[in-house]
Amino acid sequence: MTRWQIILVRTAILFVVLGAWEIAPRAGLVNSMLLPPLTDVLAMLKVQIARPAVQEAILVTALEVIVAFLIAVPLGAAAGIAIAEFPYAGAIFKPMLFYVFSIPKSIFLPMFILIFGIGFQQKVAYAAFTTAFVVLMSATAAVESVKSDYVLVARSFGATPMQILRRIYLPSMMPVLLETLRISMIFNFTGVMIAEMYASRTGIGHLISNWGENFQMPQLFAGVILLAVVAIAFNETVRFLEARCSTWRT
């Protein structure tokens, strides 16, 4: 299948899905109270984005996402690198990581609320908490992905540790690092959303939750579309960068 054929078919599928979203409620096939037609939702989106309350919510959410990310990444990365570099620590902690991942971290939200109350700090702390684990695991994998053969070759030519770091580890890890950041951001975003939807007075998550409770479906769908588009846009941008850096990868 050629590239154009693929793009064509995918676009066709997209049109079918969007078309169904528009036609089904209008034709009465589904209850338009539960699923407003696409154009109504888009119109509502336009209205909502213009509202200062909504703009403020977007800013709050964005800020939480950024701050949580800035906290989580250094912490998680440091821990992850430590586990990768010190085999003894790795032997101790790695088996535990499996279990850590299957635990629903959302159950710790009440803990954060008890400590921080409801507000910016609590949401950021929770999101950073969940994201740090993802960063940790990815960082460990990233460091371990640098083939020890490459390091051996560099050392046999007399490279210093600093040179090895800059000339072997960094280029080797760059695509993985980008992938790590991308995936961590996905989980970071999710964490912020959960915190906002659970107990918050600000942020887009809270707005969506509210709209849902009040059965304001067009607003709810508008919010969901907005978030979905932002999430996908960010994801694809980083993916594009990853691909640029990965030309040498098999």
Place this chain on the structure above:
Amino acid sequence: MQYLADVKAATAAGPAIEIDRVSHVYAGAEGGVPALEDISMSVGSGRFIVIVGPSGCGKTSLLMMMAGLREHSEGRINVHGAPIPKPDPDRVGVIFQEASLFPWLTTFDNIEFPLSLRGVSRDERRRRSRPMLSLVGLDGFGDRYPHELSGGMKQRVSIARGLVQDPPVLLMDEPFAALDEQTRMTMGHELLRIWSTTRKTVVFITHSLTEAVYLADEVYVMSSRPGRIIDHIQIDLPRPRTYEMMATDTFGRLRDRIWQQIRASH
């Protein structure tokens, strides 16, 4: 003397495999990619034939065609007098480069797999697989799983599996390529032992010129793509073959001849 008598007897019975002007063209974007060009071969019953050639020359494709696993655009292939459009394990057993043993089955189950496809009863299957296990020298390993076996052992099981339905023809596609050299030499020796016991017709593909000369009665040399037969060499070394023969002049000359042919065809 016995050797020549065997050859006479074999050719008198009619060829086991007859390949008549086989060509194959892969459908491609611009017209087609010729893979094989005008291949003709006649393999006598009970003979050990080796095909050598550079990578991509189409020798594996040719083998797949002999096995009924692949179609060819032109020409005829007959095995024991009849064409072979689909796989026929009663006539042709196939052994691949990767043993392709099913990891979820024990050694016995793997050897018996073709029989179980035919609905042969459990007892009958075991009755027929035991001697195969012994033949390949793996007595006692019947209940092991493939991941407990070494590469050489896996290939032995693969050979047992190919033999269990007692087909007169055995096709082998670089079966020892994935093994280390020492194991290869042992396996080559083992294969000749099994062959002389069962007197199958064997078509064996390899990259290794040494292996070709060591194992074969006749060697067919193929050119690079599109594959043609550029030489057909009789290996007149006495049987049973020994390692010492590898050091003889005859051996060296035969191997040289093959190598010159392949080099010239590039």
Place this chain on the structure above:
Amino acid sequence: MQRPQPKTVRRGLLIALLVLWEAVPLTGLLPELFLPPLSKTLGVLWADLDKYYAALLVTLYEVVLATAIACGFGIVAGATIGGIAALRVLLLPVFSSLYAIPIVILYPIFTAWFGIGSQSKIMFAGIYGFFPVMLSTAAGIRTIDPQFLLAARSMGATTTQQITRVIIPASLPTVFSGLRLGGALAIIGVVVAEMLTASAGIGYLVTLNRTILDSPRVFAGILCILVLSIAYDILSRLLERRVVVWQSVGRRQQTATVPRPATQAVAAPSAA
């Protein structure tokens, strides 16, 4: 002095954690509001055992059904999309792009449609688990060595036999891995949903007790969920290992054309 075994260190850490859980609040280092002592937590759990038991049953019921949905659809979809080259090339990148959306934002839609009872949780957690299971299965299907089918054909296997005797046994590791993943994600999805909007279940209890600032009961609920998810993880890994004895060796390495982010993201699914 020789270094202690990692296993021993882990056990030691766990015990130290439990000890701290008891000691720290009792000595006043942290207020009991933030961290009630372990003994108190266990105490209220015992006192309200019937409530927690009932809630656990609701949660389990939702988890089981959500797992069925996530795995049922996920494995079939994954096998189909992963197995058929045209579908894979067309759809897999689309699905792994969709994976970037935080599914949790869809939950209010589910409560609006299905109410605050179990149904919305089951649907939500089912979808939550569907994507990773599908991506994982699609990736796993491609690790089946195509040589197996060639070998089976050479032995005269019919198409039906190729499916039942080769493809199905060869895909068991992938299927079991998908089951484990689906169940773990279903637990996460159900817990998140119960915490957000619910009328029953452990998540609901935790939220209820938080709003009245009853810390010991909050932590009792947290403890229940911890035990549930760890128990599920251990059991499903055990089952996987028993059934698929031969799994570790003999599988082809995943090819480079499998979208890497999908498989890596799948390995770390639980942000919730």
